[in-house]
Amino acid sequence: MGGLLRDLLFDYTLRNVALGCAILGVTGGVLGSFAILRRQGLLGDALAHAALPGVCVAFILTGAKTPAVLLLGAAVSAWLGALLILAIVRGTRIKQDAALGIVLSTFFGAGVVLLTAIARSGNAGQSGLDAFIFGQAATLIWRDVATMGLLALAALGVVALLFKELKLLTFDPAFAATLGYPVGALNVLLTTLIVVAVVIGLQAVGVVLMAALLITPAAAARQWTDRFAAMIGLAALFGAASGVAGALLSATGANLPTGPLIILVATAILLLSLLFGTSRGVVWSRIRDRRSRRAALAAVPPPPPNSGGS
Amino acid sequence: MTTTEATLTERRSFRDTPAPPDAAPLDVRGVTAAYRDQPVLWDVSFTVPPGQLVGIVGPNGAGKTTLLKIVMGLMRPAAGQALIYGQPFAQARRWVGYVPQRGSVDWDFPTDALDVVQMGRYGRLGWFRRPGAEERRRALACLEQLGIAHLAGRQISQLSGGQQQRVFLARALAQDARLYLMDEPFAGVDFKTEQAILALLRELRAAGRTVIVVHHDLETVGDYFDRVVLLNGRLVAEGPVGEVFTRENVAAAYGGSVAFLSDEGMWGVVVADMDGAARSERAAANGG
Numbered sequence: 001m002g003g004l005l006r007d008l009l010f011d012y013t014l015r016n017v018a019l020g021c022a023i024l025g026v027t028g029g030v031l032g033s034f035a036i037l038r039r040q041g042l043l044g045d046a047l048a049h050a051a052l053p054g055v056c057v058a059f060i061l062t063g064a065k066t067p068a069v070l071l072l073g074a075a076v077s078a079w080l081g082a083l084l085i086l087a088i089v090r091g092t093r094i095k096q097d098a099a100l101g102i103v104l105s106t107f108f109g110a111g112v113v114l115l116t117a118i119a120r121s122g123n124a125g126q127s128g129l130d131a132f133i134f135g136q137a138a139t140l141i142w143r144d145v146a147t148m149g150l151l152a153l154a155a156l157g158v159v160a161l162l163f164k165e166l167k168l169l170t171f172d173p174a175f176a177a178t179l180g181y182p183v184g185a186l187n188v189l190l191t192t193l194i195v196v197a198v199v200i201g202l203q204a205v206g207v208v209l210m211a212a213l214l215i216t217p218a219a220a221a222r223q224w225t226d227r228f229a230a231m232i233g234l235a236a237l238f239g240a241a242s243g244v245a246g247a248l249l250s251a252t253g254a255n256l257p258t259g260p261l262i263i264l265v266a267t268a269i270l271l272l273s274l275l276f277g278t279s280r281g282v283v284w285s286r287i288r289d290r291r292s293r294r295a296a297l298a299a300v301p302p303p304p305p306n307s308g309g310s
Numbered sequence: 311m312t313t314t315e316a317t318l319t320e321r322r323s324f325r326d327t328p329a330p331p332d333a334a335p336l337d338v339r340g341v342t343a344a345y346r347d348q349p350v351l352w353d354v355s356f357t358v359p360p361g362q363l364v365g366i367v368g369p370n371g372a373g374k375t376t377l378l379k380i381v382m383g384l385m386r387p388a389a390g391q392a393l394i395y396g397q398p399f400a401q402a403r404r405w406v407g408y409v410p411q412r413g414s415v416d417w418d419f420p421t422d423a424l425d426v427v428q429m430g431r432y433g434r435l436g437w438f439r440r441p442g443a444e445e446r447r448r449a450l451a452c453l454e455q456l457g458i459a460h461l462a463g464r465q466i467s468q469l470s471g472g473q474q475q476r477v478f479l480a481r482a483l484a485q486d487a488r489l490y491l492m493d494e495p496f497a498g499v500d501f502k503t504e505q506a507i508l509a510l511l512r513e514l515r516a517a518g519r520t521v522i523v524v525h526h527d528l529e530t531v532g533d534y535f536d537r538v539v540l541l542n543g544r545l546v547a548e549g550p551v552g553e554v555f556t557r558e559n560v561a562a563a564y565g566g567s568v569a570f571l572s573d574e575g576m577w578g579v580v581v582a583d584m585d586g587a588a589r590s591e592r593a594a595a596n597g598g
Contacts (some may be wrong), residue, residue, distance in 0.1 A: 037416075037420075071405055148560065156533070163440070164432060164440055165436075165437070168432055171419045172410070172415045175408060175410060175481075177382075178382045180400070180403050228420045228422065
């Protein structure tokens, strides 16, 4: 364990992986909090899958695996996916959940086809693109982590600056509109921030599992608090903890994949939160219920002796 | 009454809300609206004078909520316009306070009553600025006015329906508006809350504010409001309650599905399964 902690500080690869996963955990936790409170948890899933064809197209166009270029392609493609979801919901009678499913599977399918086509083309240096499906955190180099860090700083900076506006948008968009806030533009902004969170996680956890990092830490955080700011802070903490723990577990030598381990750690945190969360955890709720029932019973006067037996 | 005046003075509200122009609080001119192909409002025109409690009444689907949405620029009319103090809503929003239907938000949102009330100040705060001690103080004063200051720190999902409604009213109060638009504030609240809301409306009127309320309970229209707008897609009638809230007009608004319940001017919607013939007979008997 001591060796592992020393490696965390001094081992180049492990340090990068852990830092990268922490960054994506924080961003996923913060933006995921907005997403699940808006009942848009699955939007992140659709957008993550929709990013895959963008990665492929960016590679086909440039022939290089520069992370910034690939991630830009991913962002554009995820964004188009978001617009398409909106267009389907607005322009047809198809509901949001079906629209999400359509965009998710269509874009992912297109991405897989493009991946196969790229692999067949025998292009040198194409190997490793399929890592975007399940992620490959071990390949993160300093340049990747720096890119992720900058994107995260930008996204979290916007959230900090517009915290009041985004909170109002999440709680009561119609009221926000009557106050004069441009609700349409703020919606687009929030979706863009979720796209950024997705893009940050693509290399490490991949398009299939990214949604879990948006949903799980935020859902766990909700079990501990009834305050929005605290929920966001806790979600960031849980996300970061999952990221670092996943990276460390993966480095213990069993050669297990980092991305899925991160998700499993996040899920473990969620399970503990569902049980022991101080706000909504099952255990505390039971204890509170029992206490109040006892208090209620104690307040009721005992029945008169002759009223028994019915 | 005194609490309102005290609170209003104490809040120095007249300093930061400039007086509105000398025009009618609400002027609806030839508004026509439709959802997809479904027409909802046809050529509705009326004017609301200042300092009045106005009820907007009509059957389900009469376009009451649609009319509010158009007034607040949340929906664009197919034709016509609604002016607030002589101006389009975008230029007049600082004079308007809004109470949406209670069911329009998710009360499971992680926040407390005080925080929701502070949202009423966001329009004044403008971009980027966070609510501070001043907003907190005002929000508390508004909760106080609705008699629920002790619930300021309560998670909003743990409030009763009536308390949630009061939180929404306190939020509108925090907007320090001249014209209040309320969508069914009396819906699904207990008697005590109903009386508290009514008292608030009367305090607002006493302070010279104009309040427009979408309302569904015909029995209370006469008691609660100074003026009534009877809607049924079209404008059936509009004016002082005493002149306009007549049996004929109500019957016209509700398409004859309304029966006269008592001689004291009480009205009620007759529940569905009454035979059509019997219904019209009875309406005729009472009307004639």
